[in-house]
Amino acid sequence: MKPIRIALAAVLACLAGAAAAAAPDKRVQALDRIATSYHALGQLDGAVLVADNGKIVYQRAFGLANREWNVPHTTHTVFRIASLTKQFTATLILQLAEQGKLSLDDKIGQYVPELAPEIGNRVTLHQLLNHTSGIVDYANFPGFWANRLGEKVPKADFLAIMNRPLEFEPGSQGHYSSSNYTLLGWVVEKQTGKPFGTALDEMILHPLAMRETAYDAPDRIIPHKASGYVRALGSYQPAAPLWIPNVGAGGGVASTVGDFFKLDRALAGDKLLKPESKRLMFTPYVKDDVWGDLGYGYGWLIGTRTIAGKARLVHEHGGNANGFRTLVTRYPEDGKLVLIFLNEGNGNKGPEIYRMRSDFSDALYGKPVAPPKPSLHDLLTAEIRRKGDDAALANVTALLARSGKPDDGNGLNMLAYQYAEAGQPATGIAVLKLAASLFPQDGNLYDSMGELYLAQGDKEKATAAYQRAVELEPKNTNAAEVLDKLTRK
Incomplete structure (x- = not known):
């Protein structure tokens, strides 16, 4: 009977394996439920990819790639990935270092002689890569983009911002700055003798067969590229045109979720970079100032989270x-x-995409996830449209019961500016007062309040708002400068 028992055991094992293979992955069901819920709330129009153990377990697209033509997203839709470009730029610099064409300890002035000596002779490529350079960020410099986001900005204008006094001693702290990666892009072009897009193609995209990824240069046609939109006061409008070379090596790449997965897999192995280069890339050198819970590496934020x-x-x-x-x-x-x-x-980091990430991550690790809630700023917008400012703001407690308290005041702050831009500054100020009541230690809310009061010509209230902004955030140089002008006799 022994051979029969062995044969029966083998059959049962095969049946068990087949049943396990056929059984649906409950995590996939949870991931789809989460994604579908976020899409229903108007917070997810795009594509999602989730992988486990190096294999895709969930990939789906939602909503419209082009609203004018009613073209739906697919998993092959190409998106401008903005600052995810920095991972490509950091990889190119490390590849050039491996080839002996530069050293990470080189001073940036060696490659960009137009920089002032007190900057070019002090800041290293290493400090540019991990955002410890102290060089002023052109991307967030007040007024830099005014009325010319879609126009070619002269190199001299970027250098004028970069040549302002350093914000801190290089290497002493971290501050996110797109100026760092623009400079690194110029290094790539100088050391390869090729445009950034060509170097990217030859050194990363072609070797990895990333056929749906490209530098989004103005003279390139990229198939299946999505149109960009801004959501303001509950409605969509086309995003303003962007001249991609302005953001270049810091934000000029377009890709699909499937192609970016190829980059992830390449970084998991040794096809792109040697182990020592990857160690340098994924070392957290200094605490980040984006969310504050990770650290800056080369093109990445690195650290630990409880998941x-x-x-x-x-x-x-x-x-x-x-x-x-x-x-x-x-x-x-x-x-x-x-x-x-x-x-x-609209160019600002929104909390919704980070909540999605948290929910997807929990589901991926098998943790139950509660249904997502609508955002307070969306609920408030709809309530103001139906009932007007006063009635809507009087109903905030009920709205908060549906949305929960926001993680921060950013969503309400952006909503306030949307009302101001729509010719309703008083509504914007009322929204900011609500935000300040929820987040009384957020100096940026008072800075915004001061700006809207000033636009209305109310210098007394603007002064009070800016004073509070500076009290809460003494390093807010913009608020301090405006306050100085307002109080100067």
């Missing part, structure tokens, strides 16, 4: 541009990955 009850290593980066928001989160020890690409955004 599903356990501390896990995280590699992450977000991208924000006019019309697009993107986020990549890697859990490299488990081969897990969450990618979210959206064709909606």
Whole structure:
């Protein structure tokens, strides 16, 4: 009977294996339920990819790639990935270092002689890569983009910002700055003798067969590229045009979630970079000033987060541009990955995409996830449209019961500016007062309040608002400068 028992055991094992293979992955069902719910709330129009152990377990697209022509997204839709470009730029610099064409300890002035000596002779490529250079960020410099986002900005204008006095001693602290990666892009072009897009093609995209990824140069046609949109006061409008070379090596790449997965897999192996280069890339050198819980590496934020009850290593980066928001989160020890690409955004990091990442991550690790809630700023917009300012703001308690308290005041702050731009500054100020009541220590809300009061010509209230902004955030130089002008006799 022994051979029969062995044969029967083998049959049962095969049946068990087949049943396990046929059984649906409950995590996939949970991921789809989460994504569908966020789409229903108007917070997810784009593509999502989730991987585990180096294999895709969930990939789906939602909403419209082009609203004018009613073209739906697919998993092959190409998105501007904004600052996720920095991972490509950092990789190119490390490849050039491996080839002996530069050293990470080189001073940037060696490659960009137009920089002032006190900057060019002090700041290293290493400090540019990990955002410890102290060079002023042109992308967030007040007024830099005014009325010329879609126009070619002269190199001299970028250098004029970069040549302002350093914000701190190089290497002493971290401050996110797109200026760093623009400079690194110029290094790539000088050391390869080729345009950034060509170097990117030859050194990364072609070797990895990333056929749906490209530098989004003005003279390139990129098939299946999504149009970008801005959501303001509950309605969509086309995003303003962007002259891509203005953001270049810091934000000029377009890709699909599937193609970006190829980059993730390449970084998990040794096809792109040697182990020592990857160690340099994924070392957290200094605390980040984006969310404050990770550290700056080369083109990545690195650290640990508690996911599903356990501390896990995280590699992450977000991208924000006019019309697009993107986020990549890697859990490299488990081969897990969450990618979210959206064709909606106004250039500011929004909390919704980060909540999606958290929910997808929890579901991927098997933790139950509660249904997502609508955002307070969306509910408030709809309530103001129906009932007017006073009635809507009087009903905030009921709205908060539906949305929960926001993570921060950014959503309400942006909503306030949308009302101001729509010719309703008083409504914007009322929204900011609500935000300040929820987040009384947020100096930026008072800075915004001062700006809207000043636009109305109310210097007394503007002065009070700016004073509070400076009290809460003494390093807010913009508020301090405006306050000085307002109080100067």
